[in-house]
Amino acid sequence: MKEMDQYNFAYLDEQTKRMIRRALLKALAIPGYQVPFASREMPMPYGWGTGGVQVSAAVLTPEDCFKVIDQGADDTTNAVSIRKFFQRTAGVATTEHTEDASVIQTRHRIPEEPLKEGQILVYQVPIPEPLRFLEPRETETRKMHALEEYGLMHVKLYEDIARHGEIATAYAYPVKVEGRYVMDPSPIPKFDNPKMEMAALQLFGAGREQRIYAVPPYSRVVSLDFEDYPFDPSKAEHPCALCGAEHTYLDEVIVDDDGGRMFVCSDTDYCAARRAAGHRGAMAAPYEEEETAG
Amino acid sequence: MIDANAWQQANPLFSVRGLSKSYGGRIGCADVSFDLYPGEVMGIVGESGSGKSTLLNCISGQMAPDSGEVLFDTRTEGLKDTRKMRESERRMLARTDWAFVHQNPRDGLRMGVSAGGNVGERLMAVGARHYGDIRDSALDWLGRVEIAADRVDDRPSAFSGGMQQRLQIARNLVTGPRLVFMDEPTGGLDVSVQARLLDLLRGLVREMGLSAIVVTHDLAVVRLLADRLMVMKSGHVVEAGLTDQVLDDPQHAYTQLLVSSVLQV
Numbered sequence: 001m002k003e004m005d006q007y008n009f010a011y012l013d014e015q016t017k018r019m020i021r022r023a024l025l026k027a028l029a030i031p032g033y034q035v036p037f038a039s040r041e042m043p044m045p046y047g048w049g050t051g052g053v054q055v056s057a058a059v060l061t062p063e064d065c066f067k068v069i070d071q072g073a074d075d076t077t078n079a080v081s082i083r084k085f086f087q088r089t090a091g092v093a094t095t096e097h098t099e100d101a102s103v104i105q106t107r108h109r110i111p112e113e114p115l116k117e118g119q120i121l122v123y124q125v126p127i128p129e130p131l132r133f134l135e136p137r138e139t140e141t142r143k144m145h146a147l148e149e150y151g152l153m154h155v156k157l158y159e160d161i162a163r164h165g166e167i168a169t170a171y172a173y174p175v176k177v178e179g180r181y182v183m184d185p186s187p188i189p190k191f192d193n194p195k196m197e198m199a200a201l202q203l204f205g206a207g208r209e210q211r212i213y214a215v216p217p218y219s220r221v222v223s224l225d226f227e228d229y230p231f232d233p234s235k236a237e238h239p240c241a242l243c244g245a246e247h248t249y250l251d252e253v254i255v256d257d258d259g260g261r262m263f264v265c266s267d268t269d270y271c272a273a274r275r276a277a278g279h280r281g282a283m284a285a286p287y288e289e290e291e292t293a294g
Numbered sequence: 295m296i297d298a299n300a301w302q303q304a305n306p307l308f309s310v311r312g313l314s315k316s317y318g319g320r321i322g323c324a325d326v327s328f329d330l331y332p333g334e335v336m337g338i339v340g341e342s343g344s345g346k347s348t349l350l351n352c353i354s355g356q357m358a359p360d361s362g363e364v365l366f367d368t369r370t371e372g373l374k375d376t377r378k379m380r381e382s383e384r385r386m387l388a389r390t391d392w393a394f395v396h397q398n399p400r401d402g403l404r405m406g407v408s409a410g411g412n413v414g415e416r417l418m419a420v421g422a423r424h425y426g427d428i429r430d431s432a433l434d435w436l437g438r439v440e441i442a443a444d445r446v447d448d449r450p451s452a453f454s455g456g457m458q459q460r461l462q463i464a465r466n467l468v469t470g471p472r473l474v475f476m477d478e479p480t481g482g483l484d485v486s487v488q489a490r491l492l493d494l495l496r497g498l499v500r501e502m503g504l505s506a507i508v509v510t511h512d513l514a515v516v517r518l519l520a521d522r523l524m525v526m527k528s529g530h531v532v533e534a535g536l537t538d539q540v541l542d543d544p545q546h547a548y549t550q551l552l553v554s555s556v557l558q559v
Contacts, residue, residue: 143381147381147382147385149419151415151416151418151419151421152415152418152419154423155404155407155414155418158410158411158418158425158428159407159408159411161425162410162411162429162447163408163447226423226424226425227423227424227425228424228425228426229425
C-alpha cells in the first residue's frame with residue numbers, strides 16, 4: 001500500500017468535500033457573501049491556512065497542478081508544508097510557476113503574473129468579517145450585511161484620514177463586490193486590490209471562523225474610498241533590487257545592522273523569471289550560477 | 295412667527311394608539327395613547343419602574359410591543375405604522391428622521407472612534423462620501439454643542455460626562471431628524487452642567503423645530519423643555535396635559551405626591 005492510498009484523495013472524506021463544494025457554489029452565486037460551513041479539524045493549527053486547505057482539497061482534481069505561495073514566496077515554511085501536504089495526500093503535480101498552476105493557494109498576496117481563465121486562486125482568510133473591529137456583535141454585522149448598511153466601514157476610513165492625513169489601511173482593504181456586499185479581501189496589500197477584477201476564480205476560506213466566500217471571474221470589485229481621498233494602491237517607492245522591476249509589490253529586507261536595506265519583489269517566482277530573462281537590479285549578483293544537480 | 299393655533303390643524307407627526315407591553319404576568323405599560331405634533335416636546339415622568347423606559351423603547355422601535363399602533367408621519371407615505379414597516383425601513387428611519395439620546399452617553403457613542411467620526415457616522419450611513427464635507431459638518435455641529443474645534447480628533451473617552459452627552463446630541467442631530475427620543479438626557483450630570491445642557495437642548499429644539507419625547511424623573515427638566523406632560527404610574531398614564539397645568543395644579547393623587555416630593559433649596 002502506497003503512502004497516498006492511506007488517505008482519501010486530498011485528505012478530506014467525500015462527504016466533507018461535498019459539503020464544502022455546496023458552500024462554494026452558494027458563495028459563487030452571491031459574490032462576496034460569507035457562507036457558513038462546517039469547518040473540519042485539519043492537521044495544522046488554526047491561523048496556518050486551515051480554511052484555504054479545505055477549499056483547495058474540495059476543488060482539487062488528480063489532473064490539477066498545485067502552487068502555494070505565502071506572502072508571494074514559494075519557499076517559506078507555510079507554503080512548503082501545504083504543498084507537501086497535497087503532494088502526499090492527493091498526489092497532484094506541483095509547480096512554482098504561476099502560469100503552469102491550475103490551483104494556487106495563497107496567503108496575503110495575489111501573484112504578479114495576471115491569472116488566466118480556468119485558474120483558481122484560493123485565499124487563506126484569518127478574519128472574514130470586514131466589520132469585525134467596528135461592530136463586535138456577529139448578529140449585528142450579519143444584519144448590516146443583509147440591509148446593506150455599510151456606513152460604518154467609511155467611519156473607519158474617516159478615522160484613518162483624521163489621524164494620519166490619508167487612508168492608512170494598507171492591507172485587508174475593504175472592497176465592495178458587484179455593487180452589493182462589502183468584503184474583506186483577506187490581508188493582501190491594497191496594492192493587489194485592483195487585481196481582484198480578474199479572469200480567474202477567487203475562493204476564500206476561513207477555517208477558524210467557518211466561512212467561505214468567493215468572487216467569480218470578471219466581477220466588479222471596488223475598493224472603498226472618499227471622493228476627495230480616492231483609493232491609492234500604494235507600494236514602496238523603489239525598484240526591485242534584484243530584478244529591477246518598478247511595477248511589483250516589494251518586501252523590505254534589512255541586510256545589516258547599520259540601516260542597510262533592500263527592496264525585493266515579494267513574488268519570488270515572478271522575480272526569478274525576470275532575472276532569468278536578463279533583467280538586473282542594483283543589488284543583483286553579477287552572475288548567477290547555473291542550476292546544476294548537486 | 296408661527297400662528298398660535300396652527301398646531302391644532304396640523305397632522306400629528308407621531309401617534310401612539312393603545313400600546314401595551316407586558317413581561318409575562320407583569321405590566322410594562324398598558325393602553326398608552328397620545329399624539330405628538332410637529333415642533334412639540336412631550337415629557338414623560340414617573341418614578342422608577344413606572345414603565346417610562348418600556349414605553350420609550352416600544353415607541354422608538356427598540357422593543358416590540360404586544361399590541362397597539364405606533365404611527366409616524368413618513369416623508370413619502372404619510373402616517374405609517376412603524377411596526378408593520380420592514381426592518382430596513384425602520385432602521386433607515388432610526389438613522390435619518392429619528393434620533394435617540396441615551397441616558398448614558400457610552401450607549402449612544404462609539405467610544406473607540408473620534409468625536410468627528412462619531413458625528414460623521416450618520417452622514418456616512420446615509421451616503422455621504424466626501425471627507426471634507428463630512429468633517430466640515432462635524433466641526434459645525436461640535437461648535438453648536440459648544441465643543442472646541444480642536445477636540446474633533448479626540449476620542450469620547452477623553453471627554454467629561456457633560457461633553458460626552460453634548461457629543462451624543464450632536465451625533466444624533468447631524469442628519470436633521472424630525473423626532474428625537476431622549477431617555478434621561480441629564481441623568482448623571484451635576485446641576486450646573488445639567489443647566490447648560492438643558493439650555494442647549496432648548497435652543498436646538500426651538501431652532502430646528504424638533505419634536506421630542508423626553509423621558510425623565512426630573513420634574514425640572516420637563517418644566518424647562520416640555521410643552522406637554524404625561525405622568526405614568528405602574529404602567530398606566532394617570533394624568534396628561536400641558537406641563538405648567540399638570541405641575542401647578544396636579545389632579546391625580548400620584549402627581550400631587552410627585553410634585554410635592556421635589557426638594558426645595
